[in-house]
Amino acid sequence: MKSKFGEYGGQYVPETLMEALIEIEQAYLKYKDDSDFISELKELYEEVANRPSRLYFAKRMTEELGGGKIYLKREDLNHTGSHKINNVLGQMLLAKKMGKTKIICETGAGQHGVATATIAAMFKMDCHVFMGKEDVERQGLNVFRMELLGAKVTAVDSGTGTLKDAVNEALRQWTRECDTTYYLMGSVVGPHPFPTIVRDFQKVIGEEVRWQLQEKEGKTPDVIIACVGGGSNGIGIFYDFIENKEVELIGAEAAGQGVDTNYHAATITKGSNGIFHGMKSKFLQDSYGKIMPVYSMSAGLDYPGIGPEHAYLAESGRAKYLPVTDAEAVEAFEYLSKTEGIIPAIESAHAIFLAMKIAPELDNDKVIVVNLSGRGDKDVYQVARYMGVDINEQ
Ligand SMILES: *Cc1c(COP(=O)(O)O)cnc(C)c1O
Numbered sequence: 001m002k003s004k005f006g007e008y009g010g011q012y013v014p015e016t017l018m019e020a021l022i023e024i025e026q027a028y029l030k031y032k033d034d035s036d037f038i039s040e041l042k043e044l045y046e047e048v049a050n051r052p053s054r055l056y057f058a059k060r061m062t063e064e065l066g067g068g069k070i071y072l073k074r075e076d077l078n079h080t081g082s083h084k085i086n087n088v089l090g091q092m093l094l095a096k097k098m099g100k101t102k103i104i105c106e107t108g109a110g111q112h113g114v115a116t117a118t119i120a121a122m123f124k125m126d127c128h129v130f131m132g133k134e135d136v137e138r139q140g141l142n143v144f145r146m147e148l149l150g151a152k153v154t155a156v157d158s159g160t161g162t163l164k165d166a167v168n169e170a171l172r173q174w175t176r177e178c179d180t181t182y183y184l185m186g187s188v189v190g191p192h193p194f195p196t197i198v199r200d201f202q203k204v205i206g207e208e209v210r211w212q213l214q215e216k217e218g219k220t221p222d223v224i225i226a227c228v229g230g231g232s233n234g235i236g237i238f239y240d241f242i243e244n245k246e247v248e249l250i251g252a253e254a255a256g257q258g259v260d261t262n263y264h265a266a267t268i269t270k271g272s273n274g275i276f277h278g279m280k281s282k283f284l285q286d287s288y289g290k291i292m293p294v295y296s297m298s299a300g301l302d303y304p305g306i307g308p309e310h311a312y313l314a315e316s317g318r319a320k321y322l323p324v325t326d327a328e329a330v331e332a333f334e335y336l337s338k339t340e341g342i343i344p345a346i347e348s349a350h351a352i353f354l355a356m357k358i359a360p361e362l363d364n365d366k367v368i369v370v371n372l373s374g375r376g377d378k379d380v381y382q383v384a385r386y387m388g389v390d391i392n393e394q
Contacts, residue, residue, distance in 0.1 A: 068362030075209030082374030090201030110142025186232025191278030202236025
């Protein structure tokens, strides 16, 4: 298996983790083309995740904006409310085949932790979630959800007490118990083989778009847009179209309060090459290579790096990555709610904003597909606060 995407990726980990990573790679190589594994996963996608997810024509948005047709890939309708479940199902099945009895994972806002705890309950696996102390305090509801599902949640108070620290601590704990435990990475980041495995379990999104759009419009998309944190929903919808050079691939990065402030998470726009979390990629770092604190109101995009395959797609010019601020994401969040009656995740709203910008510039026969990576129920409270609305007083 290829461990790099151009110069990006690789395995920058201590010796103690190498064996565990090799074990996962070998198991994955054994099962990925195994017909039983493939049919079991297909059944889980259908029965548990609710796949295939709908390709929805955003008719009102298209009419109002004018220009290209807008379609939404409805990952928000999956069980647990986002694309995260696709990857969790795939890796959980792999862990089970490997004979593991316990799952470790990291989570930021709690979306990946909740999806993992959900499927761990189904698979009767012990589940231990590491979450930054700051995030535990901000996302109490998700902590309770995970506990309700039977998971143990550990608050990590090293560093800034956020996602990057949760990853560090989860990896540290994994080295102590990798015989029995599988590390279930939540995005296309970390050392090889995680970026490839997670991408392979998410690429179903783009594969479905291909046949769904063929049925509806008789063509491939002209533009595909997805938000990027680590980059799993993005690579999931891009991957099947990478060789179709005429399909424009666009990632929406979190620009927080603006890329010229210190409060953003726009890794491709402002980052540089470095090594962190076991991979070579692009990171927001100072001139000494120290990872900088990042900010976005969207917890899912609040990560100082990006998956190595995206770094490669950006460097080679195959995909482009554009910054979207908090204010612009909130504008799109409200817009989609009012025009289509769909409340998007604040992460996905970053991608919606770019579609609102780009659609009017396109001819009527062009098609934009936006990955609606998750639903927005989790964000309603925060958006209300951002808009200055006090929910408790209404
Ligand atoms: C976690 C999350 C993201 C960001 O993660 P990626 O790996 O970049 O996809 C985006 N949208 C939603 C709804 C999420 O839960």
